[in-house]
Amino acid sequence: MNADLWISPRFFPPSVGFSFCVFLGMFASCVSAASVRILTRLCALVLVVALGLGSELRVRVRLVDGLVTEEVLEADSERDSISLEFKQGDGTLITFLADFKQDVKIFRALILGELERGQNQYQALCFISRLSRNEIIPSESMARLRQKNPQAIRLAEERRGLEQLEMSAAVNLSQASQLSSHIHNMCSEAREAVYTRESDVRHWLDQGVDGSIFEVLPQTTEVPSFQACHSTKDLWQPCLCTYSLRLEWYPCMLKYCRSRDSTGKGSTYKCGIKSCSKGYHFTYYVPQKQLCLWDEET
Numbered sequence: 001m002n003a004d005l006w007i008s009p010r011f012f013p014p015s016v017g018f019s020f021c022v023f024l025g026m027f028a029s030c031v032s033a034a035s036v037r038i039l040t041r042l043c044a045l046v047l048v049v050a051l052g053l054g055s056e057l058r059v060r061v062r063l064v065d066g067l068v069t070e071e072v073l074e075a076d077s078e079r080d081s082i083s084l085e086f087k088q089g090d091g092t093l094i095t096f097l098a099d100f101k102q103d104v105k106i107f108r109a110l111i112l113g114e115l116e117r118g119q120n121q122y123q124a125l126c127f128i129s130r131l132s133r134n135e136i137i138p139s140e141s142m143a144r145l146r147q148k149n150p151q152a153i154r155l156a157e158e159r160r161g162l163e164q165l166e167m168s169a170a171v172n173l174s175q176a177s178q179l180s181s182h183i184h185n186m187c188s189e190a191r192e193a194v195y196t197r198e199s200d201v202r203h204w205l206d207q208g209v210d211g212s213i214f215e216v217l218p219q220t221t222e223v224p225s226f227q228a229c230h231s232t233k234d235l236w237q238p239c240l241c242t243y244s245l246r247l248e249w250y251p252c253m254l255k256y257c258r259s260r261d262s263t264g265k266g267s268t269y270k271c272g273i274k275s276c277s278k279g280y281h282f283t284y285y286v287p288q289k290q291l292c293l294w295d296e297e298t
Contacts, residue, residue, distance in 0.1 A: 072084070079099075079182075081097060084097075105128070106186050108186050135252065155249070160277065228295070
């Protein structure tokens with residue numbers, strides 16, 4: 001399913017294309033009008049090649065419920081990050097961001113609220129964790145990923161296991177830039193619903209992050225004094241909420257091909273990607289079941 005996805009070669013940076021056009025412009029007055037037109041077209045071609053086709057890739061993906069959605073993948077080589085965004089069948093907007101500079105990954109869910117049950121128009125959740133190496137391809141490679149057939153429906157080559165995450169601490173949004181500069185913009189709507197794990201908190205404290213950024217939540221699943229939200233009847237009772245999401249398709253690994261030059265010397269180059277699918281199951285404390293209405297017994 002990924003045969004028509006490839007990593008485009010890097011010819012030269014945009015600054016080279018710009019300098020080349022300036023160089024041509026210096027001599028435009030010394031040549032004929034026809035030559036000027038040719039030079040202008042050549043300059044435009046150089047800039048197109050130098051600037052590339054942009055760092056956004058849109059792919060069609062089939063969700064677990066059978067619906068087809070469009071994923072938007074964006075790479076920012078300068079900030080060394082990748083984002084992935086898609087809408088689920090129920091209208092929930094899922095956003096994932098990998099910050100390679102800080103080794104942080106951020107999940108955001110914008111969930112449509114149940115207005116008839118007293119909820120806001122939508123509810124935002126943010127989950128923050130450490131980014132492991134080789135979870136997703138580098139931003140520089142993602143920025144050069146191209147596809148021949150944008151109408152193809154993508155299916156992941158590898159379906160990775162479900163990851164269980166116990167989110168036992170809240171993150172102070174006003175200080176979250178210590179973890180990643182992306183958190184404030186991504187999680188501003190979540191406000192007090194920004195969560196992380198105890199193991200991640202310990203790691204960041206060891207790295208010198210200020211401990212005041214974190215607040216230990218009053219309950220984890222290890223101490224069963226609070227019920228799960230799905231078995232709690234009172235909407236105003238505190239409980240343990242669960243939220244699940246799945247990234248149905250993302251480029252998780254690079255593929256390499258071999259070539260030989262005229263002397264027979266072999267070399268390898270990036271020629272494609274391997275795609276993966278992975279699910280995440282978050283458990284965290286909420287002060288009232290009203291904030292977790294999706295987690296109910298059916």
